[in-house]
Amino acid sequence: MDSVVPLADGADEWSDVPLAADSLAPRAIPDAVLSRYRRDPAFQYDNPRAERPSVWDRFLEWVFQNTLAPIGESLGPGGMRVLLIGLAALLLGWALTWMLRIGGGSPFAKRDVAKPAHPLLDVEEIADVDLRAHHREALARGDFREAVRYRYLLVLQTLDAQGAIRWSRHKTNREYVREMRSATSREQAEAFHEATRVFDWVWYGRRPVDRDRYDRLAPLFTALDRQRQPAATA
Incomplete structure (x- = not known):
């Protein structure tokens, strides 16, 4: 007959349940069962099979x-x-x-990935070009997208004359933006950056421009074209 393990006084409601003294003893596993598990590849953790x-x-x-x-x-x-x-x-x-x-x-x-395949204006000196005449001709024939191009070129011509940038037909618009940031006030540089962003969107994005859209975009360029930059200080 199994002996009963006495429990301490004050135990919980299960304290009167008798427990066998050998109830926690480990059980022996038959050799046949162990052999079956050892032969099962799923349990051979110390001897993994090589992948094919x-x-x-x-x-x-x-x-x-x-x-x-x-x-x-x-x-x-x-x-x-x-x-x-x-x-x-x-x-x-x-x-x-x-x-x-x-x-x-x-x-x-x-490589400069922003460099266009063709120059915006294929001339060595932008000051030698009558851009205002080209601008008037574009407006007269109703080519407002081309008119936006000449308005932006007029801005570059003005800034080159003022010394804020140095024109080169090989430069990108991004390079002109960097020159403006180092040569002018922050307000003027940001205004030029916005005008450049709008021009790139219209010209390189091949956006259609009608008279109404041109009239809404033109003030961006007109304000810059008429600005007079102060002489740069050392």
Whole structure:
């Protein structure tokens, strides 16, 4: 008969339930059960099965065994190393040639992604161009998008004459914005930045411009065109 473990006084309502003294003793697991679990791969944590090679791994192995391995056996370790270096050089040369053909220049050259494919005005000196006459002609024929272009060019012409920027047909509008920020007041630089943003949106975004839209955009350029910048201080 199992002995009963006495419980201390003041225990809970279950204190009068008799417990066998050996109720917490570990139970022995039959050898047959242990053997069955040991044979089950799902429980072999200390001996994981190797994953099967992928199709790509098998292809690379086939290429190596059928091409490089025979060559390596005939050339020896030193010759195989020279061959691998030569193949790497050929691959690098092909990649550089492809990049030069696509990019049209050195692959390591710094490029300004904002630079337009064609200059906004293909002249060396913007001061020599009668932009106001071109602007009037664009308005007369109802080409308001072209009129916006000449209004922006008039702003650049004025700022170049004042020394706030230096005109170059190879520069981007972003470069002019940077020049304005370093040569003028913050208010004037921000006004030019806003006019540039609107111009880029119209011209490079190929937005249609009618008379009403032109009349709403023109004051942005007129205010800058008529400004007189103070001389820059050292």
